[in-house]
Amino acid sequence: MTTATIRDVAKEAGVGVGTVSRVINGNPAVSEATRQKVLDAIETLDFTPNMVARRLSLGKTQTIGVIVPYFTNPSVVERLRGVVSVIAASDYDMVLFDVETVGRREAYLHDVPGRRQVDGLLIVSLELTNQEVERLERSKLPTVLVDARHPDLNQVVVDNVEGGYIATKHLIELGHRRIAYISDFLNDPFNSPVRDRFTGYTMALEEAEIPFRTEYHRQARHGREEGRKMTHDLLDLPEPPTAIFAYSDTQAIGVLEAARERAMNVPADLSVIGFDDIEVAEYLNITTIRQFLYESGVRGSKLLLESMTRQFSKPKCISLPIKLIKRRTTAAPSSVAV
Amino acid sequence: MTTATIRDVAKEAGVGVGTVSRVINGNPAVSEATRQKVLDAIETLDFTPNMVARRLSLGKTQTIGVIVPYFTNPSVVERLRGVVSVIAASDYDMVLFDVETVGRREAYLHDVPGRRQVDGLLIVSLELTNQEVERLERSKLPTVLVDARHPDLNQVVVDNVEGGYIATKHLIELGHRRIAYISDFLNDPFNSPVRDRFTGYTMALEEAEIPFRTEYHRQARHGREEGRKMTHDLLDLPEPPTAIFAYSDTQAIGVLEAARERAMNVPADLSVIGFDDIEVAEYLNITTIRQFLYESGVRGSKLLLESMTRQFSKPKCISLPIKLIKRRTTAAPSSVAV
DNA sequence: CTGAAAGCGCTAACAA
DNA sequence: TTGTTAGCGCTTTCAG
Numbered sequence: 001m002t003t004a005t006i007r008d009v010a011k012e013a014g015v016g017v018g019t020v021s022r023v024i025n026g027n028p029a030v031s032e033a034t035r036q037k038v039l040d041a042i043e044t045l046d047f048t049p050n051m052v053a054r055r056l057s058l059g060k061t062q063t064i065g066v067i068v069p070y071f072t073n074p075s076v077v078e079r080l081r082g083v084v085s086v087i088a089a090s091d092y093d094m095v096l097f098d099v100e101t102v103g104r105r106e107a108y109l110h111d112v113p114g115r116r117q118v119d120g121l122l123i124v125s126l127e128l129t130n131q132e133v134e135r136l137e138r139s140k141l142p143t144v145l146v147d148a149r150h151p152d153l154n155q156v157v158v159d160n161v162e163g164g165y166i167a168t169k170h171l172i173e174l175g176h177r178r179i180a181y182i183s184d185f186l187n188d189p190f191n192s193p194v195r196d197r198f199t200g201y202t203m204a205l206e207e208a209e210i211p212f213r214t215e216y217h218r219q220a221r222h223g224r225e226e227g228r229k230m231t232h233d234l235l236d237l238p239e240p241p242t243a244i245f246a247y248s249d250t251q252a253i254g255v256l257e258a259a260r261e262r263a264m265n266v267p268a269d270l271s272v273i274g275f276d277d278i279e280v281a282e283y284l285n286i287t288t289i290r291q292f293l294y295e296s297g298v299r300g301s302k303l304l305l306e307s308m309t310r311q312f313s314k315p316k317c318i319s320l321p322i323k324l325i326k327r328r329t330t331a332a333p334s335s336v337a338v
Numbered sequence: 339m340t341t342a343t344i345r346d347v348a349k350e351a352g353v354g355v356g357t358v359s360r361v362i363n364g365n366p367a368v369s370e371a372t373r374q375k376v377l378d379a380i381e382t383l384d385f386t387p388n389m390v391a392r393r394l395s396l397g398k399t400q401t402i403g404v405i406v407p408y409f410t411n412p413s414v415v416e417r418l419r420g421v422v423s424v425i426a427a428s429d430y431d432m433v434l435f436d437v438e439t440v441g442r443r444e445a446y447l448h449d450v451p452g453r454r455q456v457d458g459l460l461i462v463s464l465e466l467t468n469q470e471v472e473r474l475e476r477s478k479l480p481t482v483l484v485d486a487r488h489p490d491l492n493q494v495v496v497d498n499v500e501g502g503y504i505a506t507k508h509l510i511e512l513g514h515r516r517i518a519y520i521s522d523f524l525n526d527p528f529n530s531p532v533r534d535r536f537t538g539y540t541m542a543l544e545e546a547e548i549p550f551r552t553e554y555h556r557q558a559r560h561g562r563e564e565g566r567k568m569t570h571d572l573l574d575l576p577e578p579p580t581a582i583f584a585y586s587d588t589q590a591i592g593v594l595e596a597a598r599e600r601a602m603n604v605p606a607d608l609s610v611i612g613f614d615d616i617e618v619a620e621y622l623n624i625t626t627i628r629q630f631l632y633e634s635g636v637r638g639s640k641l642l643l644e645s646m647t648r649q650f651s652k653p654k655c656i657s658l659p660i661k662l663i664k665r666r667t668t669a670a671p672s673s674v675a676v
Numbered sequence: 677c678t679g680a681a682a683g684c685g686c687t688a689a690c691a692a
Numbered sequence: 693t694t695g696t697t698a699g700c701g702c703t704t705t706c707a708g
Contacts, residue, residue, distance in 0.1 A: 016694065029693065052686095053684070057685075057700055085409075088442070104426070344702060388702070391703090393702090394701080
């Protein structure tokens with residue numbers, strides 16, 4: 001038994017396919033009698049409309065695409081949760097494109113708009129080149145960026161410079177002078193937050209007239225383990241920092257591990273501040289800069305849904321706040337260290 | 339400028355649409371000369387084939403659907419990571435259906451097979467009724483269950499009875515006699531793991547000739563907060579337990595919180611064991627029963643991909659191991675408590 | 677090798 | 693109200 005089509009239903013009910021289509025789509029221009037006949041036929045044939053056919057006919061897919069890098073990253077997952085919560089409640093399906101390599105990134109960014117398989121596109125934590133944006137614009141595919149900026153696109157963002165500034169300033173106000181910043185690679189063309197937070201870091205330093213020391217900035221691939229290693233390097237310095245600002249909570253966890261391995265007391269011997277406020281940060285009592293990750297996903301997808309119904313005259317930019325969350329990994333430096 | 343179709347390309351290249359199609363699909367029966375003409379035309383028109391049309395024509399979607407409950411649940415996310423890792427590396431797209439309510443559950447399970455929008459279906463942590471399975475079979479849609487059982491379907495599972503048994507036995511061997519089990523509701527028809535682990539719990543008790551006490555089993559909705567509350571209730575008992583086996587790590591975290599609120603020392607005053615071994619469990623040093631969540635996603639999707647190419651004579655059942663991970667939340671009861 | 681034409685299952689415009 | 697028909701863009705015989 002092959003699946004029933006609209007034609008089978010029409011035959012079974014003794015009506016035309018158009019009528020069946022109308023019934024399916026709730027078109028009121030159908031008499032109650034025939035509607036019932038059709039409904040019965042649908043029932044006996046256990047018919048469900050073929051979405052692919054409908055999509056082709058309609059020219060719409062009722063699907064939104066979400067491109068995310070590193071689905072393994074907790075902050076990305078948290079944003080995605082927000083996205084899922086609104087998409088699942090809408091009439092749209094969601095297809096997920098996970099970018100782990102440059103190749104896939106290019107493939108998705110190139111193909112997804114052209115293939116016409118989604119009605120809207122949400123791009124999370126991925127910096128786009130002008131060329132890519134141009135292509136997107138040509139395809140007329142409604143798009144919104146979450147955690148990435150571009151003058152021509154709708155976006156929801158956060159002020160990472162300010163975030164870096166606030167984090168560093170918190171440490172300074174606590175009395176620290178030897179403050180390190182550990183982060184992802186600064187020269188990654190697709191990662192501007194890492195640079196922005198660095199800028200905030202240096203701004204705060206400068207404001208407090210603390211000279212920036214190259215050896216206090218470490219960079220590596222993203223990850224807890226890398227955070228751990230960088231911390232050890234830092235602590236091996238002749239004049240080790242008394243506080244570390246980690247680009248992400250994940251890296252901050254690595255810092256904590258390193259400290260534990262050296263039997264150092266946090267925050268007495270070493271202060272640590274992270275960024276993001278992922279869920280674990282709370283359990284581990286990590287002082288951090290909260291950015292509303294879940295909320296960013298929610299706002300981003302809502303903005304997308306909205307932009308799919310009406311065109312905005314110019315790109316919308318939603319700026320989400322950030323907030324210092326003081327917990328138990330930061331304190332004044334022990335006097336001996338100063 | 340509307341998107342170019344295969345017909346435009348054909349005209350531009352001065353060939354028939356069939357030829358263009360052949361070129362696109364790498365059909366070797368095309369002369370090098372015409373192939374080049376077509377390629378040029380594709381280039382100048384910036385043509386990308388419309389996936390929806392291709393799908394309709396092919397009768398395949400190159401898409402696999404994944405139905406998960408509570409995307410907010412860390413263990414589900416972890417499984418999903420495994421799924422994403424293999425799907426993203428395949429030629430399939432992945433559409434995600436998040437089930438938060440009974441209504442959506444029914445809707446997805448009913449519609450997804452019929453709509454023919456996916457070539458395969460992965461169902462995670464969702465128990466199916468016979469009726470639902472029957473429908474699935476009728477639709478001939480390749481399906482695999484992850485973390486759920488059914489005699490007629492492919493599946494990857496874990497022995498939860500054994501898990502519950504091992505967890506409890508660990509506590510018993512440490513010397514505990516007053517052991518509580520906190521969990522999700524036992525009578526949830528769609529959650530058999532909760533019952534299985536309970537069975538394992540009672541088995542271990544029985545084997546050690548420890549009578550089961552009703553007041554030592556608490557149930558509530560899933561969540562950290564609920565775990566916290568149940569723990570307080572337990573500790574308010576005239577004869578409180580010395581050890582708690584939590585259905586999930588999430589709930590175990592709640593136990594830890596409650597203990598901290600009472601300034602109780604874990605594991606000296608109270609032992610805690612969780613289940614799953616989600617990432618946080620490691621950071622928080624929670625003793626737990628590891629089930630290979632990520633791996634379950636990987637195996638499940640591989641099995642699905644495989645079952646989409648060749649039919650199995652009978653349903654495959656992959657059973658993943660479990661493992662006691664001893665960390666720092668379990669120890670012998672303090673003598674005073676005995 | 678290549679072009680023409682017949683679908684894939686559905687929607688919507690057009691008649692009736 | 694309803695049936696008929698022309699697409700939606702692509703693949704795939706079937707001739708040539």
